[in-house]
Amino acid sequence: MQSIIYAAVILGIIALIAAVILHFVSKAFQVIEDPRIDDVASILPGANCGGCGFAGCRNLAEAIVKAGTLEGFGCPAGGSSVNEGIAQVLGLNAVMMNPIIAVVRCNGSLENAPSQSSYDGAPSCAFASSLYAGESMCSCGCLGYGDCMKVCNFDALSIDPNTKLPVVDNEKCVACGACAKACPRLLIEMRFKGKKDRRIFVACRNIDKGAAAKKNCQVACIGCGKCLKVCEFDAITIANNLAYIDHTKCKLCRKCVSECPANAICECNFPPKKDKIELAQETQFVNN
């Protein structure tokens, strides 16, 4: 009985001393953290994907609270709703974010760019790219070994077995940009999702001269400049035998798509085009 009392008393004294020390230490080394950081972090998705440019969600929250504005910050994974939530908590004006998505700028499917050799080495785009041009011999095209798919944390990418090209899932992609960094050929670009998911882009990054590019792939951009001429919005530039459509300027008018002789410009999620006779009738009707 006595020993229990001794033990209880001694432990009680130790606890008291420790409590006093801890009290003073916590006062002396107190870290004052803005409570709003926790509030903002709780709104963010918590996936730590790195798409915002910060290492994790909490780092973004800290940066936003510190800056006191939403200008220049944004969570691509959460999109506008998350941004509005943060704006409410901090009492700021929400910055409208244009939703973005990963776009694969290569259309060198098995049909368009037939294989001229076969590869049985390690299934890694990074390694294959350091070895050779690729099965289709296009030294800028997609290799199809799925480095982008492997790094995607959201299961948004898959390799289509029929084309051997990556396919981006519209719903799942949060535009974190991990795939764009993983692609050794820099084929993946983050572009505006567009109204009703409609997008127009040049699905080619081949910088060879027209004839050489065409030799390996039917739908390679030959840099002819026809799209540049029809574009009314100054959205197209041509450099190194390759056209590029600026998504911030493109108004999705589709003129370049029909003009491209190489079928290198892709449009997605547009309704099928009316044929020319119908169009002519329509314009006549408008003119009358």
Added chain:
Amino acid sequence: MITFKKGGVHPQENKITSQIAIENFPIPQQVVVFLGQHLGVPAVAKVSKGDKVKTGQLIAAGEAFISANIHAPVSGIVTKVDVIPDISGIKKEAIVIATEGDEWEDTIDTSSTINDKIELDKDEIIDRIKSCGIVGLGGACFPTHIKYKTPPRKQVDYLIINAAECEPYITADDRMMIEHGEECLIGIEALLIASKAPVVYVGIENNKKNAIAHLTQLADKKHPKIKICPLKVKYPQGAEKQLVQALTNRHVPAGKLPIEIGVIVNNITTAFAVYEAVQKNKPLIDTYTTISGKKVAHPKNLKIRIGTPINEVLNFVGIPENTGKIISGGPMMGKAIANINSYATKGMSSLLMMDKTESQRGEVSPCLRCGKCVSVCPMGLEPLLLQPFGEKKRYDECEANGIMNCIECGSCQFECPANRPLLDFIRLGKAKTGEMIRNRKS
């Protein structure tokens, strides 16, 4: 029998062509000469469309510190200077010449008489090596003259001539020694003058008995400074670091050249090219190539002008049915050709046509932790660790585990019972780790 200490493997030798004399491949109708066929900066074209060139005329100059001159392999007219896919399908700048006759530059001695009196001194020899565009013909194509521009305080203790030819199939060096032994030795004498080394060792693997006997006899008669050293047949005997260790017992530090420890290493065919440059003023415009493979009906050793279309060479010998892979270089370290419509380069030591059954990789299974890769690694590395580090982009750990020491000999992958792509990811990891180290320094 001397050899290197750690690791090594013994692949099936398959030296099918060792008894077949070197044959001249006919001059092609058109040649395509790449400007970057050596290690370092590509040469700069000195001719343009429409120019008439003679065989042996300078057509591209190596102006950077690590670069080499390139000469016209045929006479004719330059039809264009353009980008053309190499054997990997990657486009590189090249000069295209349409052949017209075979008219040589006047300064070149085209006679076959052997001239054994070297009249040039050290600097003249090095200048001649440079102007003739000689590169290391062991495979890496490192410009030879740079090896002899030794830092002032460094003294060369040993000159080593690499005639190990440890890769299976290849016999070009073997035939070179048997058919042009005397010229090779005169070339070595010239290199001795250039390096001021007191002694030279010629390391030859013991499976080339004829070459060893022939060179020993010649060296005993006329060249007292040249020592012929038979080596144990073990791969990678011909790797620079392993050869230096076998012959001198010196260790080349990681990331350093052999000159750091007073050694210069050159290939035997390079020595022959040096002979032609020094005594005949002939630039490097040929490559000695073994065309072989188990199913090839008439394998050959060929002397080919650089820029010759590879498919013409292959069709000259005959591509067997069911060929799965065509390899430029040896089966251990060579590179599978993705584009056979490419052209011969200075360092193309062999073209191997492998049957589908032997060329395809086996099914990859998980690592057994058997440690075979560790026991065969000649650099004492642990490939089973380095492979996942390279694959998972853990470059700090790659560096800590000595990935930069890897000589990419492929012994680990050759020995792996689980068919793991060890060397593939080690190569990738090595390239990325090297990049990381360079970025850190700058």
